[in-house]
Structure formats: structure tokens, C-alpha cells
Amino acid sequence: MEKWLTWYRLLLKANLKKKITWQILIALVLLVLLFWGIRIPDVDNTVVGIGGVADDYAEEVVAVMQEMDSVFTFEIYADTGTLYEDVTSGAVECGFIFSDDFEEQVTEGKLDEAVTYLCTPYAAKGEVAKETVFAAFFQVYSDEILTDVSAEIFAEEDEKRTDEILAAAAEYLDDSSLFHIEEVYVESAVEDEVRESEEESTYPIQGIVGLVIILVTFLAVGSCFEGKNRGLRRFLGRGDRMLFQYLSGLAAAAPVIAAGLILIFALQVQRGILREIATFALMGVAAAAWSMVLAFFLRSETAAVSCVVILVIVHLALYPVFWDAAQYVPAAEYLRCLSPMILLYL
8 A cells, every 4th residue: 555655646746747737737727717708698598688768659669568478578778788788698688779769760761770689699589589579569550550540531530439440450460369279288209207408417617627537547547658657567567557557547637636626616616515526536536447448458658649539529429518418319328337427427
């Protein structure tokens, strides 16, 4: 046991003196911060921002929008600058800004620039929201047209007759008068067990750290008898060679594990302090053994380096780092057991 601890301490000390170790740690920090700063809008977002409601006509249109049977929730913004920021950040699906002279433009029939539509490339439901806004505007605008036409046709204003015309128009605008909805329930081919959403089942920060642990451990084990250590192979027995390889992997993983845990706790994305510490410690132990099995078949540093890209692609495809492939390919859940990275998702 004393020999193991001495070897591990020397290997860890030698590893910390290498520039490549600190370069990897710096790259890990930058990579994590890069992905931490990415904000992809929620695909289930149904909040639509409304700004520039400065006159009675625009207020009437907005009131009709809020009363409509719609999947959208309309949020009124007093400051259009805030609306721009929320659309950009994905806090709202899209936005609509009424012009300052909206009522005047509608009265004059100049509708080209009456409403400004704000969206991002992620606004998948923006076109539907546009139709909702247009439907509300058309309802208010048609009432104005009918009121004006009624006076022109009948040559005199009659409040009762106007109310009857508007009531008839409202009946035609009500889709329930046209569509008879009959809901039919069918059996789902999906199992009753509901899968977790991708947002809940993916852990990007933990996944990135885990992938780096796999790579540095794999390279350390595969190259431990290369370069300056090439002569050690002749002086160590079979058992000691295997132990040296294993401890080389552990020594390479230790700095990454420490840096990864610090990042996870600093960004407050931990799933429990003890759970994260135990999981990454166990993963480092398992990754060193797993790397030894791969190194047995590759047998050279050149072959190990050539497999790095393949390892990255396979792990990103199988494990829910950024997306959960198992939601589309059920076999991925079983293939994940082939790598110690599965420990992060137990």
C-alpha cells in the first residue's frame, strides 16, 4: 500500500508540473463558461410581449387579444427596450410593438408600418402569434367598418340596428359557429411511464467535465510508458506495470476532478454536494480501469491519440450531455453501460 501511495504522489506531482495539465484545466474552464453562457429559448414558451400601447385603439385591440381563446399569454411592456431584451434572451416567444400613431394610421388605411413584429430564429410559434394579433385587429377593425357602412347604407344612425349588425358579425367571427369539435381519444403507443424532459435529463456541465476525465485518463494510461518513461517497462513486472498504468490514470484525472467540482459548485448546478463528490471520485477510479482495458488493445500512444476524436463523438452521441439520444434511440440506454461515464447519470 505504501508503494502505491508513493507512486501516486510522485505521478500526481509530476503531472502538475506539466504545462499540458494546466492548459487542459484552462481549456476546461473556458469550455464550461462558454456553454454556461448559451441560452436557448424554451420551446414551450407561449408568452408574447406587447409594447407601444399608446392610444385607445391599440388598447382595444390588446383587450380583444387577451380575451380570445388562445394558447398565448400576452404581457404588456411599457418600455419597448425591455421588450427587445426579453425577445433576444428568449424570455418571451416574440413581440409586437404598436406604432405611436397606431389609431391615425388605421384611420388613414396605412397599415404597412402600424405594428412591428419582433422575433428570433428560435421563434417557432411566431407565425401563429401573428395570426392571433391579426384576428384581434380584424375583429376591432371590422366593427369600425360595419358601424360606418351602416350609417352610409341606411342614411341615418340607429343604435339598435348597429348593435344587431355587430352581434351578427361577432357570431360569424366565432369559430364555434362553424366548427363542431369532437374529441376522439386513441391509445398511445408510448408506454405509460413518462420520460423526463431533455432539460431535466441533461447535465451539460457535468457531462463536459466527465468527458474530459475520460479523455485525460485514457491518454495518460495509453502513454504512461512512452517518452521518458519508456525504460520503466523493462524494470517493472507485469503486476507493477499494470499498477503503474492505473495510478497514471488516477493522477491525470485528479486535477480535472478537482477543477470540475469547483466549477460545478461555483455555478451552482450541483445535484447535491456529496453526490457530486462521490460520483466524480468513483468515475475517476472506474475511468482509469476502463482506460487500461482500451490501452491493452491499442498498445501505443499513437493509436490512443487517434481514437480521441472517436471517443468524443461516441460519448456526445450516447450520453445526455447536451441532448438525450435515448428519447429517440432506446438502445442508447444500454450502450451507455460500456463507459464509466454512465456513473454521472445514475
